[in-house]
Amino acid sequence: MVLVPLTGVYLLAMMVTLSDLGGTFPFMGQLYTGDQAEHLIFTNSIITLYLIVGILKRQRLTLWLLIAYNFAASASGMANLIMLPVQQVLTASGTLVPDYGYRINAFCVFLLFLLLNVFLYFHKDRFDNKSIYLW
Template identity: 75%
Template structure:
């Protein structure tokens, strides 16, 4: 076969970028962890919600996470900016819970023994994680090339 006889294939436009696979996994894991706390008290913006209010917040967070996961899979441009906003809100939530919610109140509501140091380190690590996710999203923003506002 001569070199001139080779067929050059067009690049597959439906191929998913590999950088978005772990991102989908992170948000899927986040959604599953949130759903696993259904029925437990839910800290949000420095207050601890219990009962129906906590369940509604967990349900809303799970629906938003599901939409974001589908948007990542569809490489939707709108989802990129929604992800950055969601991460910013989650970072603010983590810092406000760290500063405004006493550890003893959380321990009493959940019935677990969490040392003060571990609670603070965990809340700070969540804050840093969401900031790093925003940096990752910003540097991979060109991979979100679907300009449609619909997920289909």
């Protein structure tokens, strides 16, 4: 029962990522558009789908991949916040959010990923499938 909400979090993350398909995609301090953005979104969605299936299978390898994915997402968010001008990201996304709102949102997402890592670490005993394959 502990892993069901975790599956929901990553399913929601995958749906939010897929909703950006065809738009711009900020990643590691750069703003990608066109085919590059679509390839990054597709890759991120496939990785997230693998992680969702791994959570459902309680795969031990998935635990460590989730922690690595969360650290990479946190690093990307912080790099985007530091290296990209906020107005450029807001203009590309088509939203009308004040600068401080974007910064608070980015920092909250950073904290969310760190808290997910803490949650995963304390529930690592739930991942008891030692197989490296999903079948």
